[in-house]
Amino acid sequence: MTMKDIKIELTTYKKEKPASDKLGFGQFFTDHMLIIDYKNGKGWHDPRIIPYQPISLDPAAKVFHYGQTVFEGLKAYVTVDKRVLLFRPESNFKRLNASNERLCIPAINEEFALEGLKQLITVDREWIPTEPGTSLYIRPFIIATDPYLGVSSSRSFQFIIIMSPVGSYYKEGIKPVKILVEQNYVRAVAGGTGAAKTGGNYASSLKGQEIASEDGYSQTLWLDGVEKRYVEEVGSMNIFFKMNGTVVTPALNGSILPGITRDSMIQLLKSKNIPIEERRISIDEVIEAYHNGTLEEAFGTGTAAVISPIGELKWQEERIIINNGEIGEVTQMLYDTLTGIQNGSLEDPFSWTIKL
Amino acid sequence: MTMKDIKIELTTYKKEKPASDKLGFGQFFTDHMLIIDYKNGKGWHDPRIIPYQPISLDPAAKVFHYGQTVFEGLKAYVTVDKRVLLFRPESNFKRLNASNERLCIPAINEEFALEGLKQLITVDREWIPTEPGTSLYIRPFIIATDPYLGVSSSRSFQFIIIMSPVGSYYKEGIKPVKILVEQNYVRAVAGGTGAAKTGGNYASSLKGQEIASEDGYSQTLWLDGVEKRYVEEVGSMNIFFKMNGTVVTPALNGSILPGITRDSMIQLLKSKNIPIEERRISIDEVIEAYHNGTLEEAFGTGTAAVISPIGELKWQEERIIINNGEIGEVTQMLYDTLTGIQNGSLEDPFSWTIKL
Ligand SMILES: Cc1ncc(COP(=O)(O)O)c(C=O)c1O
Ligand SMILES: Cc1ncc(COP(=O)(O)O)c(C=O)c1O
Numbered sequence: 045m046t047m048k049d050i051k052i053e054l055t056t057y058k059k060e061k062p063a064s065d066k067l068g069f070g071q072f073f074t075d076h077m078l079i080i081d082y083k084n085g086k087g088w089h090d091p092r093i094i095p096y097q098p099i100s101l102d103p104a105a106k107v108f109h110y111g112q113t114v115f116e117g118l119k120a121y122v123t124v125d126k127r128v129l130l131f132r133p134e135s136n137f138k139r140l141n142a143s144n145e146r147l148c149i150p151a152i153n154e155e156f157a158l159e160g161l162k163q164l165i166t167v168d169r170e171w172i173p174t175e176p177g178t179s180l181y182i183r184p185f186i187i188a189t190d191p192y193l194g195v196s197s198s199r200s201f202q203f204i205i206i207m208s209p210v211g212s213y214y215k216e217g218i219k220p221v222k223i224l225v226e227q228n229y230v231r232a233v234a235g236g237t238g239a240a241k242t243g244g245n246y247a248s249s250l251k252g253q254e255i256a257s258e259d260g261y262s263q264t265l266w267l268d269g270v271e272k273r274y275v276e277e278v279g280s281m282n283i284f285f286k287m288n289g290t291v292v293t294p295a296l297n298g299s300i301l302p303g304i305t306r307d308s309m310i311q312l313l314k315s316k317n318i319p320i321e322e323r324r325i326s327i328d329e330v331i332e333a334y335h336n337g338t339l340e341e342a343f344g345t346g347t348a349a350v351i352s353p354i355g356e357l358k359w360q361e362e363r364i365i366i367n368n369g370e371i372g373e374v375t376q377m378l379y380d381t382l383t384g385i386q387n388g389s390l391e392d393p394f395s396w397t398i399k400l
Numbered sequence: 401m402t403m404k405d406i407k408i409e410l411t412t413y414k415k416e417k418p419a420s421d422k423l424g425f426g427q428f429f430t431d432h433m434l435i436i437d438y439k440n441g442k443g444w445h446d447p448r449i450i451p452y453q454p455i456s457l458d459p460a461a462k463v464f465h466y467g468q469t470v471f472e473g474l475k476a477y478v479t480v481d482k483r484v485l486l487f488r489p490e491s492n493f494k495r496l497n498a499s500n501e502r503l504c505i506p507a508i509n510e511e512f513a514l515e516g517l518k519q520l521i522t523v524d525r526e527w528i529p530t531e532p533g534t535s536l537y538i539r540p541f542i543i544a545t546d547p548y549l550g551v552s553s554s555r556s557f558q559f560i561i562i563m564s565p566v567g568s569y570y571k572e573g574i575k576p577v578k579i580l581v582e583q584n585y586v587r588a589v590a591g592g593t594g595a596a597k598t599g600g601n602y603a604s605s606l607k608g609q610e611i612a613s614e615d616g617y618s619q620t621l622w623l624d625g626v627e628k629r630y631v632e633e634v635g636s637m638n639i640f641f642k643m644n645g646t647v648v649t650p651a652l653n654g655s656i657l658p659g660i661t662r663d664s665m666i667q668l669l670k671s672k673n674i675p676i677e678e679r680r681i682s683i684d685e686v687i688e689a690y691h692n693g694t695l696e697e698a699f700g701t702g703t704a705a706v707i708s709p710i711g712e713l714k715w716q717e718e719r720i721i722i723n724n725g726e727i728g729e730v731t732q733m734l735y736d737t738l739t740g741i742q743n744g745s746l747e748d749p750f751s752w753t754i755k756l
Contacts, residue, residue, distance in 0.1 A: 070460065206460060
């Protein structure tokens with residue numbers, strides 16, 4: 045399969061583009077999508093860019109029954125001088141293959157997927173929004189399509205990329221969020237699928253989110269599934285705390301998603317000589333730091349929001365207010381630096397961005 | 401929504417029915433399917449029986465990304481005197497609603513679903529195979545259809561029933577299976593989704609099955625996710641051991657699926673005055689019983705195979721041979737009794753079967 049094999053069928057009907065202040069997240073989609081098929085014995089084949097359209101599947105297709113899916117999420121930005129930048133896309137396709145391995149899905153060719161994505165973006169280039177804070181969210185995903193109800197790995201798959209222009213997460217400035225620490229439900233456990241980006245983890249997390257919402261909180265802080273004591277993730281983000289001058293984040297332990305934003309933050313902190321540790325963090329340690337007055341900042345990291353400062357944690361009956369409910373200094377610096385690199389307004393000493 | 405609301409559109413093209421010795425499991429599907437739509441604010445609506453056909457969904461539909469799905473599996477049988485029997489269907493729709501609750505999917509009306517199923521079976525009655533050991537496997541499932549990439553519960557769903565004529569699991573007599581006890585991967589954990597019938601659990605289990613196959617074993621025995629010590633399930637079945645005259649099965653602990661076959665076996669054992677205990681069972685206890693000579697029988701239970709006797713367990717480097725690798729007496733009795741009740745050749749003192 046080479047780039048020449050990608051067939052391109054352009055749409056005859058271009059959708060109207062939504063106003064940039066109406067974008068939200070993942071609600072609008074561009075005019076085209078990329079599809080590559082897989083069949084046992086034949087491998088990945090028939091790459092094509094086609095008009096964005098419904099997927100038609102047999103109702104027995106395994107994706108509907110046994111959740112054999114993986115996905116990724118990354119972004120493209122237009123710089124003020126009209127260059128199109130992709131942020132660390134190789135990391136996403138590499139992680140997609142790590143997820144594939146766990147879910148018994150055949151590996152994709154990472155270079156080919158990236159070339160296909162670049163071609164898709166080129167076709168839909170005018171869909172990348174240009175207002176500050178906006179971007180093009182890219183969603184590669186793989187679904188099991190075999191119409192067979194036996195519990196076994198599918199013999200056929202589809203790799204698909206869809207793209208959505210997304211608005212600024214922080215139209216009215218960065219507002220810290222209130223987080224509920226979940227004590228009963230679990231998102232993932234060592235030996236499970238937590239380190240993979242697969243549907244089941246998100247399905248499992250919906251209940252915690254519902255409980256948090258009912259209590260007036262916007263997200264869940266997940267503890268580990270074994271002892272329900274160690275901090276894992278916050279919503280669909282990795283989590284960082286600044287305690288007594290040192291930034292700490294849970295070590296990758298097999299049940300946490302290895303976030304690409306997380307990795308970028310760690311590299312940024314190191315480059316700024318701010319102490320950063322990856323290790324186990326118990327919720328007790330966080331509460332104790334709060335009582336000692338050494339819990340200085342907390343934030344989540346992920347592609348969608350980049351950084352989401354945490355202003356309040358609720359643990360059992362206690363409300364932990366962090367930095368007076370305001371964004372911390374290091375959090376703000378990390379946000380400014382990373383978004384600056386992403387949108388091309390700052391230099392990129394890490395070579396994270398790729399020009400289309 | 402009442403029964404009168406079910407619209408029926410009959411197929412104009414009836415598929416050829418496969419020969420009964422070619423059926424296998426979940427490969428062939430009947431001519432029709434039942435669909436009921438859900439939309440926030442509107443509830444479940446527009447129930448319809450239509451020709452079996454592909455489902456067309458937006459590529460952003462949540463089922464493809466966040467695994468918000470549940471399903472059920474049950475069977476219908478034709479008796480020798482041509483009655484059609486359903487086995488405990490109310491239990492399946494009740495369990496579907498329990499799964500819905502965990503997955504933040506709106507509850508279905510259980511009575512209505514059963515009435516809809518009966519109507520669907522009536523339409524496709526000639527698809528129920530009649531050879532001994534064959535049956536009609538029924539797969540109700542719900543998928544999240546909202547084309548929106550935010551991680552949140554879908555605002556729209558489809559409830560669908562498809563049906564598959566299935567062959568005898570034991571064409572050449574009941575053959576005990578060889579099972580590998582999994583030590584690293586985990587299917588489910590307390591606080592997770594193990595007690596719900598949702599895609600993510602099965603996606604998570606594929607890896608263990610792959611490892612077992614590579615080692616010449618047909619299924620995985622899953623241990624608990626916390627201590628990796630307590631027996632949970634075997635493949636997609638509940639597990640029973642007979643040790644020293646007493647039958648034991650893991651208690652329902654929140655990470656095990658409450659199997660309907662499991663419950664039926666417990667009731668059957670009680671009615672026969674065979675001691676039966678539901679409790680925690682460590683793998684060490686099983687191994688010790690084997691060494692003591694008191695591990696007498698072992699079997700899995702589930703709708704697909706009814707009973708699957710276990711002839712060998714591999715734990716670490718040890719091979720545990722159970723009852724000389726042959727089916728045990730109690731296992732055989734339970735199999736004969738339950739399949740007899742299901743296919744109408746034995747009386748049904750429990751009122752488990754429902755006549756169409
Ligand atoms: C569960 C979970 N954790 C963490 C992250 C953050 O990963 P990344 O920084 O690669 O977006 C994501 C994805 O956004 C996620 O879904
Ligand atoms: C994980 C799992 N455990 C146990 C069972 C057995 O349940 P039942 O007896 O209701 O078929 C099933 C379904 O067949 C299952 O998928």
